[in-house]
Amino acid sequence: MREWIVAGNWKMHNTIAESIALAKAIKEGTTTIKNGEVVLAPPFTALFSVGETIKGSNVQLAAQNMFYEDKGAYTGEISPGMLKDIGCTYVIIGHSERRKYFHEQDQDVNLKVKKALMAGLKPIMCVGETDEERVKGITRSVVDRQVKQGLNGVEKIDNIVIAYEPVWAIGTGKVATPAEAEEVHKFIRGILKDLYGSMANDIRILYGGSVTKDNIGDLIAMEDIDGALVGGASLKADGFLGIIKNISGKK
Ligand code: 13P
Numbered sequence: 001m002r003e004w005i006v007a008g009n010w011k012m013h014n015t016i017a018e019s020i021a022l023a024k025a026i027k028e029g030t031t032t033i034k035n036g037e038v039v040l041a042p043p044f045t046a047l048f049s050v051g052e053t054i055k056g057s058n059v060q061l062a063a064q065n066m067f068y069e070d071k072g073a074y075t076g077e078i079s080p081g082m083l084k085d086i087g088c089t090y091v092i093i094g095h096s097e098r099r100k101y102f103h104e105q106d107q108d109v110n111l112k113v114k115k116a117l118m119a120g121l122k123p124i125m126c127v128g129e130t131d132e133e134r135v136k137g138i139t140r141s142v143v144d145r146q147v148k149q150g151l152n153g154v155e156k157i158d159n160i161v162i163a164y165e166p167v168w169a170i171g172t173g174k175v176a177t178p179a180e181a182e183e184v185h186k187f188i189r190g191i192l193k194d195l196y197g198s199m200a201n202d203i204r205i206l207y208g209g210s211v212t213k214d215n216i217g218d219l220i221a222m223e224d225i226d227g228a229l230v231g232g233a234s235l236k237a238d239g240f241l242g243i244i245k246n247i248s249g250k251k
Contacts (some may be wrong), residue, residue: 002204002250004220005161005227007039007062007245008234009092009125009208010046019046023053025041025237030058036227036248039090039124040234044078051087062090062124065098068111091116092229093123094150096130096167113150117159124161124206124229125150127188131168138184139166140187147191157196162188162205163229169209171231178218178225181207185224213242221251226250228251 014022019042030038042050042063051061067077075158093116094109109125125251127146129139151157159177162182169176169229176184185205191199207219208229219225231241 002202002226004036004247005039005204005206006036006231006240006247007041007063007090007092007163007206007227008240009041009095009096009229009231010234011064011231012043012112013235014042015047015048016046019043020049020053022235022237023050023059026240027054027057027059029088029237029241033058033244033248036244036251038244041090041092047086047088048082050112055087057130060089060142061087062092063088064092064095065113065114066091066093066121068108068115070115071089080116080121083118083121089122090124090161091121092163093125096128096147096165097128097168100167106146109150110154113160114154117156118152122159122161124163124164126165126208126229128165128167128170128209134166134168139184143184143188144191147188148195151195157192157199157203162192162203163208164188165208165229167209169208173210175210175212175215176207176218178222181219182222185222189224211243213239214248216243217246217250220247 029092039060039062063083070074098104113123164177204226206227206229211228212231212233
């Protein structure tokens with residue numbers, strides 16, 4: 001039985017004060033949750049304050065990115081050890097915005113995934129095709145490459161979460177239909193089965209892209225959708241708590 005996850009990716013939003021207020025509301029709204037995991041990924045500047053705010057609660061801390069070296073002359077970068085030190089359990093890796101604006105390649109994603117695991121962090125590895133790739137009909141080959149190269153050399157995947165985020169659905173309000181999303185989720189699970197055998201049945205695959213409390217119910221009803229990676233709708237407590245409520249009632 002796979003436990004659901006709802007992760008809020010705040011991206012480059014929220015001051016420290018705003019982050020604390022939002023984290024407090026999420027913490028208070030999730031005290032009765034019995035199964036599943038709630039994860040918050042604030043910007044780096046608010047990791048410490050959010051970590052303090054959610055201490056001892058059901059909510060876990062994630063970073064939105066990391067570098068793949070332990071330490072050294074890498075101006076502007078953050079190491080996996082630093083993220084452990086500040087209390088992160090998860091780290092988002094290979095988000096499409098990192099791939100698009102910061103030119104991250106599958107090889108970078110792979111190095112980061114391996115390094116995160118070595119440091120005891122759980123990577124949420126993001127994959128997903130662009131609009132152009134979907135129109136060309138190459139969604140499967142793109143996702144296949146991203147999953148296989150991202151996991152290259154990874155022997156144990158039990159601490160890995162995959163997030164399928166079709167780029168055309170991110171921040172556009174154009175959510176994938178449950179059938180569209182499930183088709184790719186099933187395809188990803190098939191790749192994982194080829195690589196890791198029956199262990200693939202335990203791996204959580206999250207959907208991301210314009211998720212709201214109104215559309216999550218139908219998505220989460222799909223067999224291979226195990227939760228959500230939420231951007232815009234995670235920035236308001238009621239919207240995010242609504243998503244959590246609609247997932248925890250269904251899985
Ligand atoms: P939106 O929910 O704003 O579409 O963003 C999804 C996302 O990129 C989460 O990582």
